[in-house]
Amino acid sequence: MQHSYIAVDGPIGAGKTTLVKMLAKDLSAEAIFEPAEKNPFLTDFYKDRRQNAFKTQIFFLLNRYQQQQSLKSVKSPVICDYTFAKDKVFAKINLSKDEQTLYEKIYSLLHADLPKPELVIYMQAAPDILLERIKKRGVPYEKSLTVQYLEELTEAYNDYFFNYTECPLLVINASDIDYVKNKTDWENLKKTIVSHNKGIAHYHYVSKS
Numbered sequence: 001m002q003h004s005y006i007a008v009d010g011p012i013g014a015g016k017t018t019l020v021k022m023l024a025k026d027l028s029a030e031a032i033f034e035p036a037e038k039n040p041f042l043t044d045f046y047k048d049r050r051q052n053a054f055k056t057q058i059f060f061l062l063n064r065y066q067q068q069q070s071l072k073s074v075k076s077p078v079i080c081d082y083t084f085a086k087d088k089v090f091a092k093i094n095l096s097k098d099e100q101t102l103y104e105k106i107y108s109l110l111h112a113d114l115p116k117p118e119l120v121i122y123m124q125a126a127p128d129i130l131l132e133r134i135k136k137r138g139v140p141y142e143k144s145l146t147v148q149y150l151e152e153l154t155e156a157y158n159d160y161f162f163n164y165t166e167c168p169l170l171v172i173n174a175s176d177i178d179y180v181k182n183k184t185d186w187e188n189l190k191k192t193i194v195s196h197n198k199g200i201a202h203y204h205y206v207s208k209s
Contacts (some may be wrong), residue, residue, distance in 0.1 A: 002194055003118040005071070008084040010123030011153045012145070013130035013137075017175050019123065020081040022180075026190060029077035030060045034064065045094075049149075055092040057103060061087045061110065068114045084114055089160050093152045121193060122161045123174040127151045169200045 006023070008016045017033065024031035028188060068084055086186040091103050125133075127150040134142050161169065179186040192203050 001199065005115060005117045005119065006075045006077075006079045006119045006193075008079065008081050008121045009083045009086055009157075010174070011125070011130055011150060011157055012142070013133040013150075014123035014125045014151070015133075015177060016123060018180060019121070020079050022186065023190065023193065024079045027077065027079070027154060027194070029079045030073070030074060032080040033079055034067070034082045039063065042111065044142045046144045050096075051058065052101045053096075054103075057099075058106070059089050060090070061107060063101070065110045065114070071115050074131035083117065084111060084118055085160060089109065089156045090153070092156050103136075109149055119193075119196060120164070120167055120169050122157070122164075122169060122171045124154070124158075124171060125155055125174045129175045130154070135161070136180055141192045170203060171197045171200065172203045179183055 006029075008020050008023075008044055020031050020033070023029065039056060039059050041052055041059055043050040045056040057140075064082070064087055069131065071078055088107055093101060095103055101152065104197050125145050130150045131147050134145055143163070163173065172189075177185075177189075178183055192201075
């Protein structure tokens with residue numbers, strides 16, 4: 001495996017978990033998943049975003065920081081289903097102006113101390129496709145998600161990655177991806193991921209299944 005640390009990011013329902021599992025298996029890497037269900041404020045957040053956003057966001061920030069710190073001791077290649085910057089993307093759309101000012105100070109202190117990915121994969125998908133996938137997986141606390149919220153989230157992700165320069169970035173159009181069922185398509189995608197090592201590239205996938 002060319003990269004010792006790959007991070008996969010994108011909005012809810014983009015297919016991050018599936019991609020990480022398949023890559024980790026084929027590349028003999030350790031898959032790292034964010035334990036989102038452990039956030040005790042998440043259910044309340046989905047019921048009332050404004051009222052519960054700050055405590056939800058801070059819990060995620062510290063939880064992600066702890067997990068990212070632990071990567072320093074991992075000897076094998078790692079593929080993670082989020083970037084630490086994910087927290088900042090969500091904070092942008094969920095926090096008030098005053099809350100975001102405080103959040104940014106905390107984020108800056110923590111971010112400087114973390115290992116950096118050697119490759120980031122950003123998975124894009126249309127908001128209506130995201131909502132369809134979210135409904136299909138049937139997670140109870142995600143039932144209140146709307147297309148409007150997913151549009152805000154997608155825009156925030158696009159804004160963040162538009163000028164991304166921290167490491168090589170591969171942007172994947174995931175709206176029509178079905179690489180799970182098509183071995184040739186999976187091999188083509190995997191080859192693109194493994195070989196990308198400079199700048200920003202876009203992978204526009206056309207399913208053959």
